[in-house]
């Protein structure tokens with residue numbers, strides 16, 4: 001696919017901001033080029049706008065080459081950049097599955113881009129034909145979240161790849177919850193599919209939501225455009241340092257615990273009469289259909305247990321989304337629920 005044909009003309013013609021350090025790679029020198037304070041306090045210098053060291057560290061953990069990686073202030077920055085690079089406001093449109101993550105639509109609204117939402121099949125599987133038939137010549141992006149928030153399921157790899165292979169634009173596959181899934185990432189499809197962009201994040205399994213660090217993984221060509229358009233210093237030095245420090249935490253053990261707790265919590269929830277269904281989940285949360293979601297949500301809030309009420313979301317009527325917590329937290333939810341309607 002000719003990616004350049006999809007990119008906005010103003011972006012193709014853009015001269016990016018050149019930062020102070022672009023002409024000098026050395027670590028040692030007398031740096032009088034950026035009007036920084038010369039008094040060392042650990043943070044008086046601007047950070048590396050290319051984030052080379054951090055990308056290498058994250059890339060080693062996740063099997064990604066730095067050239068194929070964009071780092072942003074959360075995945076949300078990558079989502080917004082997709083609109084700014086590919087979508088002409090007031091003219092182009094994007095397609096997304098529904099129900100799904102709310103930020104795709106917020107970013108579309110902010111960028112004045114029409115969002116075409118395509119409802120999942122009733123069994124939450126991917127509506128491949130409907131997604132493709134929603135497209136016209138102005139459709140630039142198509143968002144698929146797998147495992148999906150809030151339904152919790154992964155889509156069949158063959159269904160996702162059928163969309164990637166037939167859509168004449170960029171397919172963004174959001175893998176925020178991929179570490180909790182049994183199926184692997186689509187990263188290995190990247191070399192043979194240049195219209196595929198994968199989003200991952202340090203916010204969920206990697207335990208760094210407070211640091212704000214999200215990844216886009218794509219062809220070098222797309223990553224170069226993202227790097228051109230982003231704010232030069234979008235990842236601050238405190239974030240880079242702390243992400244590096246926390247990369248060595250025992251993430252695999254914690255993922256294994258969350259997955260086993262997820263199955264235990266699911267089984268316990270299904271024992272309650274007011275629970276109609278617990279959907280199977282490939283993520284770190286459970287979507288739970290109950291007889292009265294608003295009432296149960298308020299009951300839990302009054303007992304200082306905060307879950308997400310998805311009752312007003314299509315296909316999720318009377319559903320609550322409950323994050324899997326520590327064993328103690330999960331017991332607390334179950335114990336509290338056992339005092340509801342009894």
Ligand SMILES: *Cc1c(COP(=O)(O)O)cnc(C)c1O
Pocket residue numbers: 073074075076077101145149174176200201202203204209212213214
């Ligand atoms: C939580 C979540 C993210 C992560 O967003 P960050 O900005 O990286 O914290 C991305 N996509 C989905 C679907 C999510 O649920």
